[in-house]
Amino acid sequence: MNTQLLYILLLSRYPTFSFAIVGKAESGIDDADVPDQLISLGFEDMSIIDPFSSSCGRFSVKPSEAYGLSEQDALLIKEHNKVSLA
Numbered sequence: 001m002n003t004q005l006l007y008i009l010l011l012s013r014y015p016t017f018s019f020a021i022v023g024k025a026e027s028g029i030d031d032a033d034v035p036d037q038l039i040s041l042g043f044e045d046m047s048i049i050d051p052f053s054s055s056c057g058r059f060s061v062k063p064s065e066a067y068g069l070s071e072q073d074a075l076l077i078k079e080h081n082k083v084s085l086a
Helices: 001-012 071-081
Strands: 018-023 037-043 046-048
Touching: 001 018, 001 037, 001 071, 037 071
Parallel strands: none
Antiparallel strands: 018 037, 037 046
């Protein structure tokens, strides 16, 4: 699924959440495997690009408990962004 379609899907499923399309460079990621555009979730003034990681990026979390995302949608974001922080 391309970035724009995933973004629209997430906005339709979570209308009160703050999703954004951010550039890889803006995220501080320098990895050739990561796409140029990432989906992020704004959460407590942080930009979450791996919903299976804590907002500080040091711990693994359950996306439903930490951010209110379903496991399926969290996997879509993680697979799209091709990142794993924790």
